[in-house]
Amino acid sequence: MGLDFTVVVRNLDYLLWGRLAEGELGGLLLTVIMAVSAGALSLLLGITLAVIAWRYAAIPRKLLFLWAELIRGVPLIFVIFWLYFLVPALFGGGIPNALSVILALAWFSSAAIMHSVLAGLQALPCSQYEAGIASGFTEFQVLRWILLPQALKNLIPSFVGLFASLIKDTSLAFIVNVPELTMVASQVNSRTQLFPTEIFLSIAALYFILCSVLSLIARSISNR
Amino acid sequence: MIEFRDVHKFYDKLHVIRGIDLSITKGEVVVICGPSGSGKSTLIRLVNQLEILSRGDILVDGQSVASLRSRSLRQLRTQIGFVFQQFNLYPHLTAEQNITLALRKVLSITPKDATLRAVELLERVGLADKRQAYPAQLSGGQQQRVAIARTLAMRPKILLFDEPTSALDPEMIGEVLTVMRDLATSGITMLVVTHEMGFARELADLVVFIDQGVILENAKPSDFFLSPQHPRTRQFLRQLLSPLHTAND
Numbered sequence: 423m424g425l426d427f428t429v430v431v432r433n434l435d436y437l438l439w440g441r442l443a444e445g446e447l448g449g450l451l452l453t454v455i456m457a458v459s460a461g462a463l464s465l466l467l468g469i470t471l472a473v474i475a476w477r478y479a480a481i482p483r484k485l486l487f488l489w490a491e492l493i494r495g496v497p498l499i500f501v502i503f504w505l506y507f508l509v510p511a512l513f514g515g516g517i518p519n520a521l522s523v524i525l526a527l528a529w530f531s532s533a534a535i536m537h538s539v540l541a542g543l544q545a546l547p548c549s550q551y552e553a554g555i556a557s558g559f560t561e562f563q564v565l566r567w568i569l570l571p572q573a574l575k576n577l578i579p580s581f582v583g584l585f586a587s588l589i590k591d592t593s594l595a596f597i598v599n600v601p602e603l604t605m606v607a608s609q610v611n612s613r614t615q616l617f618p619t620e621i622f623l624s625i626a627a628l629y630f631i632l633c634s635v636l637s638l639i640a641r642s643i644s645n646r
Numbered sequence: 647m648i649e650f651r652d653v654h655k656f657y658d659k660l661h662v663i664r665g666i667d668l669s670i671t672k673g674e675v676v677v678i679c680g681p682s683g684s685g686k687s688t689l690i691r692l693v694n695q696l697e698i699l700s701r702g703d704i705l706v707d708g709q710s711v712a713s714l715r716s717r718s719l720r721q722l723r724t725q726i727g728f729v730f731q732q733f734n735l736y737p738h739l740t741a742e743q744n745i746t747l748a749l750r751k752v753l754s755i756t757p758k759d760a761t762l763r764a765v766e767l768l769e770r771v772g773l774a775d776k777r778q779a780y781p782a783q784l785s786g787g788q789q790q791r792v793a794i795a796r797t798l799a800m801r802p803k804i805l806l807f808d809e810p811t812s813a814l815d816p817e818m819i820g821e822v823l824t825v826m827r828d829l830a831t832s833g834i835t836m837l838v839v840t841h842e843m844g845f846a847r848e849l850a851d852l853v854v855f856i857d858q859g860v861i862l863e864n865a866k867p868s869d870f871f872l873s874p875q876h877p878r879t880r881q882f883l884r885q886l887l888s889p890l891h892t893a894n895d
Contacts, residue, residue: 552696553734557748557800558724560716567747571738 429617448601463528468535490533523595542573654701664859677846680856727797731809735781767795787818807838
């Protein structure tokens, strides 16, 4: 059986950026935008929560753990569904579906990032904390300048795993009609009918390239 | 300068410091020695409140450390330099950045002035060429000298040393002791926990022997080494000075 990739070439612009010309972002570009913004948000939220859990070991930490447990206990697709209905209910209509998916992904990933970062902070020798405190730093200065830079660097491999999952999980956005890469690929497939193998192999390759780029970026940060 | 008044420290039920009274005047170099687990490290960690006092008080420059909180406590800590047994340099920063970090973030010194001070101090500890080196690229002795430079950069009134040479290979102890000797003769108040009896004999104004959280001996080095009063001190000195011949004592 010969493979004919001309279908991919012919629809390449649609796969890469959807109906961008008509003002509707889609395809690979939308996938990247969703992954990057969800990643950045989850990192911000996850680190903030980890800092709170680190600093306030009593009740706040237990509540955060419970919250993380709840998130991890439900399938991501549910979280996407909830936010799809919840965000418009809270902020009124007019919120793009892609945004509610970004929030869902960020929320979902932030739980894992919180646990990683907290573990990373706890893994540092407490002598680092003491050295900072003895020099007159506040606890938050110790975190900001001494502990977090070390912990985050150690956690880069763990973040790469999390963000690779996040990139691939953007494909779940199809259930709320977001025209990201997988969605537009299905559309092309439905339209042409004859080339599912070629289309989805190419899509898989695109996801693979995205994740590889992530690894490369992570490695260059690590080596700095 | 530093006055311990009936100082006690408990870890839960464990009573590690049991009523210590000690006065140290400005410019004095005091060596604290004693067997491991005697509470000597805990004692100096109480001065800058790395450990919280359980009872009693410590006066630093007439100021009670037990009553200090947040801002005033941090203020005090900037005036007390602490040198750790394991150096505790920040591994993600260069030697120079290790020194400038607290200068910039705690003392709000401009980056330019902070760098100038770092360069000057690295020179003073003989490591002018190691400015850009990371701790992992330095030997133990070099790391400890950077740590001392980091401490001195804050221009403290008091220096606390917690077994600064115990984690070093024997051939590196000398370079650290040399730096400490220069400091001891510079007139800064020093409280040194160490087993380096040579340092104590030569440079201390006072040698304090602690066992099980109590001061057993508090004397000038000449008296301490030549005519120790307490039998436990005599036994400790024998073990320290000729360990081979005292194993069965």
